Amino acid sequence: MAISVVMPALEMAQETGKLLAWRKREGDAVAKGEILLEIETDKAVMEIEAPGDGILAGIRVQAGAEIPVGQTLAWLVGPGETPPQEDPPAPSGRAMAREPAVSGNAARTGIATQEGRISPKARRLARELGVEISSLCGSGPGGAIIEKDILAAVKRRRSTLRPSDENLSTIARLMAERTTDSWTTIPHFYVNREVDAGALVELRGELSAQLETAAGVQPSYTDLFLFVAARVLTRHPAVNASWIDGGIRRNADINISLAIAVETGVVTAVLHRADKLDLSELSRQRREAAERARSGKLRPVDVSGGTFTISNLGMYQVDAFSAIITPPQAAVLALGRIRERIVPVDHRAVVRPTLTMTLSCDHRVVDGARAAMFLDDLVHSLHQPKSLLA
Numbered sequence: 001m002a003i004s005v006v007m008p009a010l011e012m013a014q015e016t017g018k019l020l021a022w023r024k025r026e027g028d029a030v031a032k033g034e035i036l037l038e039i040e041t042d043k044a045v046m047e048i049e050a051p052g053d054g055i056l057a058g059i060r061v062q063a064g065a066e067i068p069v070g071q072t073l074a075w076l077v078g079p080g081e082t083p084p085q086e087d088p089p090a091p092s093g094r095a096m097a098r099e100p101a102v103s104g105n106a107a108r109t110g111i112a113t114q115e116g117r118i119s120p121k122a123r124r125l126a127r128e129l130g131v132e133i134s135s136l137c138g139s140g141p142g143g144a145i146i147e148k149d150i151l152a153a154v155k156r157r158r159s160t161l162r163p164s165d166e167n168l169s170t171i172a173r174l175m176a177e178r179t180t181d182s183w184t185t186i187p188h189f190y191v192n193r194e195v196d197a198g199a200l201v202e203l204r205g206e207l208s209a210q211l212e213t214a215a216g217v218q219p220s221y222t223d224l225f226l227f228v229a230a231r232v233l234t235r236h237p238a239v240n241a242s243w244i245d246g247g248i249r250r251n252a253d254i255n256i257s258l259a260i261a262v263e264t265g266v267v268t269a270v271l272h273r274a275d276k277l278d279l280s281e282l283s284r285q286r287r288e289a290a291e292r293a294r295s296g297k298l299r300p301v302d303v304s305g306g307t308f309t310i311s312n313l314g315m316y317q318v319d320a321f322s323a324i325i326t327p328p329q330a331a332v333l334a335l336g337r338i339r340e341r342i343v344p345v346d347h348r349a350v351v352r353p354t355l356t357m358t359l360s361c362d363h364r365v366v367d368g369a370r371a372a373m374f375l376d377d378l379v380h381s382l383h384q385p386k387s388l389l390a
Contacts, residue, residue: 001078002054002075002076002077002078002081002083002084003051003052003054003075003076003077004072004075005036005037005050005051005056005072005073005074005075005076006069006070006071006072006073007019007039007067007068007069007070007071007073008039008048008069008300009069009070015068015069015119015121015146015147016066016067016068016069016146016147016148017039017040017041017066017067017069018039018040018041018064018065018066018067019037019038019039019061019062019063019064019065019067019073020037020038020039020040020045020063020064021037021038021063022036022037022056022059022063023035023036023037023038023047024036024037024050024056025056026056026057026059027055027056027057028055028056029054029055030050030053030054030055030056030076031050031053032049032050032051032052032053033049033050034049034050035047035048035049035050036048036049036050036056037073041303045296045297045298046297046298046299046300046302046303047297047299048300050076051076052076053076054075054076054077054078055076055077055078055079055081056074056075056076057074057075057076057077057081057082057083058074058075058077058082058083058084059073059074060072060073060074061073061074066147066148068140068141068146071141117138117140117143117144117145118133118138118144118145118146119140119144119145119146119147121146121147122145122146122147122149122150124181125147125150125151125177126145126150131150131153131154133145133150136149136150136153137149151173172264172265175265175266178326178327179324181327182324182325182326182327183324185327186243186325186327186362186364187362187363187364188324188325188360188361188362188363189360189361189363189368189371190322190358190359190360190361191358191359191361191368191371191372191375192320192356192357192358192359192375193356193357193375193376193378193379194354194355194356194357195354195355195356195357195378195379195382195383196343196352196353196354196383197338197352197353197354197355197382198352198353199382199383199384199385199386200221200224200338200353200382200385201338201353203224203385203386204218204219204221204224207219207279219279219280219283220283220286221312221314221338222258222286222310222312222335223279223282223283223286224279224385225310225312225333225335226256226258226271226274226282226286226310227274227277227279227282227385227388228378228381228382228385228388229256229308229310229333229378230254230256230271230274230275230277230282231275231381231388232374232377232378232381233254233256233275233308233374234254234275235377236370236373236374236377237250237251238250238330238365238366238370238374239308239330239331239359239361239366239370239371239374240254240307240308240330241307241330241365241366242307242328242329242330242365243327243328243330243362243364243365244328248364248365249328251307253272253273253305253307254273254274254275254307254308255270255271255272255273255274255305255306255307255308256270256271256274256306256307256308256309256310257269257270257271257306257307257308257309257310257326257329258270258271258286258289258290258309258310258311259309259310259311259312259323260289260290260293260294262293262294262296263294267293267298267303268303268306268309268326269286269289269290269292269293269298269302269303270289270301270302270303270304270305270306271285271286271289272301272305279389289302306326306329307329308329308330308331308332308333309323309325309326309329309331309332309333310332310333310335311323311332311333311334311335312334312335313334313335313336313337314335314336314337314338314355315337316337317337318336318337319336319337319339319356320334320336320356320358321334321336321358322334322358322360323358323360324360325360325361325362327362329362330361330362330364330365330366331359331360331361331362331365331366331371332359332360333357333358333359333360333378334357334358334359334360335355335357336355336356336357336358337355338353338354338355339353339354339355340352340353340354341354357375357378357379359371359374359375
């Protein structure tokens with residue numbers, strides 16, 4: 001039986017993906033698990049594996065096209081088999097959202113497309129960017145207006161005003177859209193604490209000396225923060241929860257997304273079940289994910305399933321900042337640099353290494369008291385991180 005190759009949904013809010021390249025040609029034999037194509041989402045460029053064995057046939061989409069999630073790109077068929085002429089039924093619960101046809105005044109004023117459809121994402125984007133949809137012709141299935149039609153209209157408008165505008169990559173463009181959506185729809189609030197990082201500095205020094213002797217790799221401060229935060233999250237399930245379909249979902253696993261700067265913007269790589277990893281394994285996975293992110297080779301598993309985010313700008317000499325939440329997550333922890341400051345200790349002024357942590361929360365999921373308790377627990381754990389290594 002023929003197997004359809006579709007544009008995959010790698011995250012909950014994804015509606016489209018850009019086909020960058022086919023790794024196989026029409027007529028090539030393909031084994032399940034082989035890299036079949038490359039796509040680009042707002043997260044990164046990712047390699048997609050073949051869903052089964054077969055011969056690649058009926059390629060419908062060429063490189064460079066922006067494709068709705070769930071649309072058939074090609075087929076894997078058996079010897080002598082021909083690809084079906086019709087698409088298979090869309091998978092339940094994850095086909096690209098479409099609105100029903102409009103009628104009445106809307107149709108008479110030209111707001112409707114050929115079939116009166118516009119994706120919710122395109123409608124929202126048009127409203128935010130001031131695009132008049134009645135003037136557009138949709139390029140989606142059945143003439144529906146989709147996101148790229150809105151963006152094309154904006155590009156045409158800007159080209160007449162500012163010919164020197166920079167062309168954004170897909171990652172940078174969609175990152176801008178996502179942060180706008182998060183900022184305008186999620187009720188953010190912030191809790192911050194200054195923490196004495198002396199024990200953390202001491203621990204890293206000891207571990208670095210041990211690993212240097214053993215010819216190992218030194219853990220970074222980011223590794224230590226990931227390690228401690230993952231264990232603290234086990235005691236604060238509300239902070240590891242998500243806002244989905246108008247309700248709160250408590251996530252069974254602790255999958256920490258780490259914000260990583262790349263040439264085209266910022267992506268997040270997910271460290272799955274981080275609370276189950278020892279420090280050396282977590283450090284190894286973090287380094288490998290960062291390398292894949294910077295080379296544009298993140299895998300689907302690297303960008304899916306995140307439940308909590310950490311963003312560290314300490315290496316850029318930033319003292320403190322507030323980060324924007326990545327939906328459907330409920331919180332993101334922003335870390336500043338470790339710096340020496342004069343602080344009171346036992347009624348004396350002493351110089352101590354300190355850092356500022358800021359927790360951004362979705363108030364629909366996490367209230368102020370729970371956010372404060374999580375941050376307080378995190379501070380105490382950072383004061384005695386060695387105890388977590390036992």
